[in-house]
Amino acid sequence: MPPQSTPGPQLRLSRSETNFYADSGLDRASEKRKDEAWLAARLADPASRFVPVWRSRNWVDPNEARAILVGRDVLDALPPGDLEPVLLGLAGEVAYFTLDISHVEGGENGPALIEAASATFLDLRLVGPRLAHREGSMLAYARGMLTWHRRHRFCGQCGAPTRSIEGGHVRVCTAEACTLEQFPRTDPAVIMLVTHGDKCLLGSNPRFPPGMYSTLAGFVEPGETLETAVAREVLEEAGVRVHTVRYHSSQPWPFPTSLMLGFYAEAETEALAVNTVELRDARWFTRDWIRANAREFHETDAPFRVPRADSIARRLIDDWLKGEV
Numbered sequence: 001m002p003p004q005s006t007p008g009p010q011l012r013l014s015r016s017e018t019n020f021y022a023d024s025g026l027d028r029a030s031e032k033r034k035d036e037a038w039l040a041a042r043l044a045d046p047a048s049r050f051v052p053v054w055r056s057r058n059w060v061d062p063n064e065a066r067a068i069l070v071g072r073d074v075l076d077a078l079p080p081g082d083l084e085p086v087l088l089g090l091a092g093e094v095a096y097f098t099l100d101i102s103h104v105e106g107g108e109n110g111p112a113l114i115e116a117a118s119a120t121f122l123d124l125r126l127v128g129p130r131l132a133h134r135e136g137s138m139l140a141y142a143r144g145m146l147t148w149h150r151r152h153r154f155c156g157q158c159g160a161p162t163r164s165i166e167g168g169h170v171r172v173c174t175a176e177a178c179t180l181e182q183f184p185r186t187d188p189a190v191i192m193l194v195t196h197g198d199k200c201l202l203g204s205n206p207r208f209p210p211g212m213y214s215t216l217a218g219f220v221e222p223g224e225t226l227e228t229a230v231a232r233e234v235l236e237e238a239g240v241r242v243h244t245v246r247y248h249s250s251q252p253w254p255f256p257t258s259l260m261l262g263f264y265a266e267a268e269t270e271a272l273a274v275n276t277v278e279l280r281d282a283r284w285f286t287r288d289w290i291r292a293n294a295r296e297f298h299e300t301d302a303p304f305r306v307p308r309a310d311s312i313a314r315r316l317i318d319d320w321l322k323g324e325v
């Protein structure tokens with residue numbers, strides 16, 4: 001039997017048509033960003049806005065659930081560092097950049113760039129679902145770009161330093177004999193809700209907090225289609241063969257560098273052979289049982305919790321609970 005918990009209020013099911021972090025609304029200006037003079041003018045423009053990221057944390061006002069952006073004047077006051085602003089894009093005529101300020105010393109809430117009592121550098125996942133959709137997406141985009149820059153400061157082919165060009169959308173090797181170009185990467189991962197009749201399969205990963213159950217997931221390997229990756233992961237983790245793999249939607253998940261590709265898949269049988277290295281538990285749950293017993297992710301004392309509200313895992317579960325799939 002699944003673990004029992006006291007009946008609670010129904011879950012707040014997702015209402016959004018778009019996954020969290022999926023659409024910043026910015027024009028990425030793919031052609032303009034190749035023009036160095038245009039970029040320099042945007043960087044110097046007092047109207048341009050900058051999204052600071054400090055040690056993988058985004059700057060937000062959690063009380064008002066909003067991102068804090070700054071102007072060029074605030075950046076000019078920072079201690080000198082190896083700053084390589086990355087162009088996120090344009091909203092109308094206004095350019096938006098992001099900048100890694102991890103070299104600036106800061107306390108528990110990170111450096112205080114401007115006077116703002118509740119401003120703090122936070123892991124985006126702690127506040128993302130409360131931010132305006134496009135704002136949350138822009139912060140996720142910024143985090144993803146800067147993680148890539150931080151991890152690609154040296155050439156993977158010859159080991160020489162690389163430098164940022166095209167507004168931060170390319171890094172090029174500085175060795176004349178090499179000049180290898182690298183582009184921002186995102187790692188495709190499949191995430192799937194496996195169903196059988198009125199039941200779905202949820203697992204608890206050893207890395208999850210206690211009581212949390214979610215969809216199965218795994219990285220796509222070279223030489224695989226998305227569909228074969230779904231089937232392989234489910235077989236490896238739960239010992240179940242699936243058919244009828246159907247795409248749902250995708251979600252940028254820059255924690256640190258993934259693109260989550262969401263699917264539904266139907267199981268041939270309910271017999272499980274759970275891989276206890278990958279999962280500490282996996283079980284079938286009916287819609288009614290989940291509706292009656294599941295609690296929100298933040299209810300940390302609950303014996304059965306569903307994934308956080310900003311995740312595509314949650315969206316897959318919610319849409320299935322609503323009978324939309």
Ligand SMILES: [Zn+2]
Nearest residue numbers: 155158173178
């Ligand atoms: Zn090189």
